[in-house]
Amino acid sequence: MNQIIALQRANKELKENLQEAVALASKFKREMGVIDQEDLARLNKAATGAVYNPADFDLRDRNGEQ
Numbered sequence: 001m002n003q004i005i006a007l008q009r010a011n012k013e014l015k016e017n018l019q020e021a022v023a024l025a026s027k028f029k030r031e032m033g034v035i036d037q038e039d040l041a042r043l044n045k046a047a048t049g050a051v052y053n054p055a056d057f058d059l060r061d062r063n064g065e066q
Contacts, residue, residue, distance in 0.1 A: 019047040034059065 022044050029037060038057040045052035 015047070018043065022047045 022040065025040055026044070029040065032040065034057060038054070041050075041052050041057070044050045
């Protein structure tokens with residue numbers, strides 16, 4: 001087995017592990033803070049290709065409202 005095939009298999013295994021980790025962490029999303037939810041959304045994008053919009057987690061104060 002050449003090195004390229006071994007690396008492709010390792011890459012596939014890492015992606016599958018990332019998908020499983022994101023799925024497991026998503027079960028506890030309601031207990032997470034905003035920063036952790038943003039990290040989870042970013043990882044979910046890498047794992048599944050889901051849309052990640054950083055503006056969804058923007059906590060800047062606008063017009064005196066939070």
